[in-house]
Amino acid sequence: MKTATPAMARAINDRLALDLLLERGPLTAPQLRALTGLSRPTVSDLIERLREAGLIEVTGEYGEDRRGPNARLYGLVADRAHVAGVDVRRAAVHVTIADITGQVVGSATCKLDGSLETLIEGVILEAAGGLALDTVVIGAPGLVDPRDGDVMSQTDVPGWRRGVVGSVRQRLGVPVVLENEVNLAAIAELRIGAARGSDDFVLLWLDDGVGAAVVLGGRLRRGVSGGAGEIGFLEVDGARYCYQLEAGVVRGLGRAELAERIAKGAFAFVALLDPGLIVLGGKTLHEGGDELAMLVSERVHERSPAQTEIRVSTVTGNAVLQGAVLTALDLTRDRVFG
Template sequence: MARAINDRLALDLLLERGPLTAPQLRTLTGLSRPTVADLIERLRAGGLIEAAGETGADRRGPNARLYGLVADRAHVAGVDLRRDAVHVGVADIAGNPVGTASRPLPAAPDLAALVAAEVARAAGGRALHTVVLGTPGLIDPRTGLAGDGGVPGGRPDLGAALQDRLGAPVRLENEVNLGAIAEHREGAAAGRDDFALLWLDDGVGAALVLDGRLRRGASGGAGEVGPLRSGKAIFCDLLEERAVAGLDDEVFAARIAEAVFVLVAVLDPGLVVLGGALGRAGGDRLAGLVAERLGALSPAAAQVRASRVEGDSVLRGAVLTALDLVRDDVFG
């Protein structure tokens, strides 16, 4: 157990900091010289680390050997499956991007075959350890079955069908949940234990992170604010792109504030991030307007921020989730 803990500590340091020398590992871990020496030999024999050059050429005395991760020890794929397209990103175990692929969805595709082909194209012949796919709709956390998310050719057993075709474990996740994971790791919610993500894109939904953990709910429906009503209309209809096109920012912010108020009043997350294409496009100005209106509605204080994740946050969340899975399996 002690060896396993020490090995994982060293591997996580190499992930965070890049190649390190044995003396640096001793300083950072507090482990003894013999323990670090044994650890390095064990990880090299296991194919997890390798010599990555030397350091100390700019000073007197012998150079110290650097050790780094064997980045191609395993590869993962993240998939962002939208209603009109599929986007794939492949990374090595160190998190370095190694391949991408995108393709529009036809009206009635063989979805499992199409997605599998795009994943294989992005992988470029590399074997995949894990695939994480984000898609609209509820994903049952117990069975992994997908609900109707409006994706052409969608099927409840999409995960199992993909796994059969790819020969690698496949995990399905709601796309807004993956956006929240990316926001929590690298975006506007970094360093926060509690926040809600309001997703404003080709669909309207929310994701919840409480006590540092993503909360899915008993059936995968936590955060589904889209079907809630404001008067006689539902939020999905009020906040979708067609409904807000040409709206004054003040009016748009007022609509968003009503949806945000539901999250704040029930959960008190302290922070709401506006994500998706519309939330990102609105930026700090829209977030500020929503915060003003929310302050008049809610007794619970809450900050409102625009998304800070660069690029496709769903795809980024899928890759990050897949990396967590592969590292726990390979690194221990």
């Protein structure tokens, strides 16, 4: 069994302190000692290292209401790095820019018109407003090949094809990662939404399209070909599931019939994975609210004895964008924080 080298121990302690500052905000040296269990000299050394690296700074003082010298508060240098989350839809591209603490500092939206890679680059730069970007994560419909990170299936986004992401990466000169948009929405549900605290769940998605994402053991499962969760291809009652839940079809359905159709897709995941939790996401399912979730729950329980909770998404705003930002922040923090 190998023991940690001094350099490795320092790196572990530094990351522990940085993660605590991310989670709790500015802290004093005594607070860092109490939360980490590290000694006074060790905390003093790591604070000095992190300040010299430009990762933390003095943000204020603590203890103004007591006698004696005040303790310095240390916080993350928010503008140490910035990331972009991008949501590519059939009609428009949406972008959110966040600093390394996760604070949103910019956004932009542009309708699809003309060269897709030129448009994506332009709306990202508009949202960034001159800020240098560390990482860009793009969410889009379709299967993403795990081998090369490029799209491997046709989508209904005009101009979307293999090579678009590579072109955007070359134009921006920073790491650009492509991910299926429902997978990113599932990341948002896992971290800040209805699945928070749940290691296993399936997100059923009904918005511009029909899809699903699978999270098991707290990790997103993409499958060998990136097709895990592509429930739209499933044949139900003699027709593809995606055709049964097209926007025009859904608008003509009553609440009970919609619940029945959703339950058939949910049951497929319950029977195969027994996830314990199904989250209903996307604009259509989110608007159905708790009433729709209850109806779906009743119909799923009629089909399976497995204990399965049905919840409506609790992510406010654009879940795909928020998942993209969270993913970009994870990648950037690993690079910047070590």
